[in-house]
Amino acid sequence: MKTIKTISDMREARRDILDSVGLVPTMGYLHEGHLELVRSSRRENKYTVVSIFVNPTQFGPAEDFDRYPRDYPRDLALLEREKTDLVFIPSPDEIYQADYNTWVEVKKVTDRLEGAIRPGHFRGVTTIVSKLFNIIKPSRAYFGQKDAQQCVVIQKMIRDLNIDLEMVVVPTVRESDGLAMSSRNVYLSAEERKQAPILYKALSTAHVMWSEGERDSQRLRQAMTEIIQQNSSGKIDYISVASKLTLDEIEEAHPPAIISLAVKFGNTRLIDNIIFE
């Protein structure tokens, strides 16, 4: 496994690869969710590149950029075990020069949900992903379904800007009690961690109701709200019932639909979602 820190070295390494390249962009502190992305890439491409970069421009000024968990030696050991071919792990100065000032922005679909609560977040995401695409030139890029809105936004960027690659969305990997894997789960106190699977429990209940014919978004939302409020101390940021393609809110949950939610435990925001199709 090769580890590369500079853009010019990455470009040089890329020039020697004539086969298909899969890219797994990450912010490090890897968990099984990331490793599933790596395995998907390994199955579908000759060569797999993982980037590790905690991207400052997708964090708001009051957010957790500084305390975002980092453990590069552990990340590299995990990626080595997965037979990753190349890890691109640049410094912030390598990626953003002092007078950096160019932004890639998807409008409208970024106004709601995570975008409404985290202004500027998706502009940071689409900008760094564009840069990584230009540096690494992957044939395919892998993202986790857990960040549902991110997937919709990046897919739209790829289509709108005519970026020539295939985006692959990999299902959410969960702990045995249903909690979606996330680097931020490490922030949870023991008590919060015990309550956190309530997100998945609420989503699963909505799924059962839906399977039994319930289509009314209001009733689905209501049931989920009650489950979370009655069984945890979590504060609901939003519960959204939306078209899976546009993320427009829908009154009737006809497929393909997505229910997504964000719940705060103390200072830790957890997100999760489930697809109806």
Add this chain to the structure above:
Amino acid sequence: MKTIKTISDMREARRDILDSVGLVPTMGYLHEGHLELVRSSRRENKYTVVSIFVNPTQFGPAEDFDRYPRDYPRDLALLEREKTDLVFIPSPDEIYQADYNTWVEVKKVTDRLEGAIRPGHFRGVTTIVSKLFNIIKPSRAYFGQKDAQQCVVIQKMIRDLNIDLEMVVVPTVRESDGLAMSSRNVYLSAEERKQAPILYKALSTAHVMWSEGERDSQRLRQAMTEIIQQNSSGKIDYISVASKLTLDEIEEAHPPAIISLAVKFGNTRLIDNIIFE
């Protein structure tokens, strides 16, 4: 010479080209300035692609998108004569789908000069150029020095977004009386056309003053203002003395500097510039 109208056909044609590709992005209604770009590309690349696309997103609502001059048969004949390999000439619907909503934007350097007078103009330019780069994947891209701010903005976008190509800026081509070639010159009345070389006369005077040691921006601007006001009916939008690299206004015209100006004759805005280095 091959003419291609769809993105998918363009991608397919591009896949077959393993040699260097030069791209000359144009809005058509070609003149000698464009043809010089084509010749530069032909000298430096095995394969030359010219795009013709009057890009709606770089025109303001009150600007001349609808009446912008178009003559595709003549353009194709000129390009054929220059031995252009491929012309990409898509429709607006092919480039911008109905729900199109992704933008590439360079900040700050786009706030002044043309950007101040034409809000949103450069966002349209950087977005279409990004799309053309992603579709055509050129090794080199050719732009004319006449659009000086556009050159600085695109160069910054390329650097900031790590776009892997070389940008080539080709000197302005002029009519025998000094008027910079522009598709918009066709808007000029006979009387305006007679006065229009005053832009170049003012720039040349500033250049002589500079060669003789004048560095004071205020005095250079003053001399140019007087020449234009005393010898034409042109209304000055701006005369800028700026750093060539950042386009920041400078009080002393130390090299590399650029003097650029915009002058209106009736409804027709002409721009021109000269470099001091």
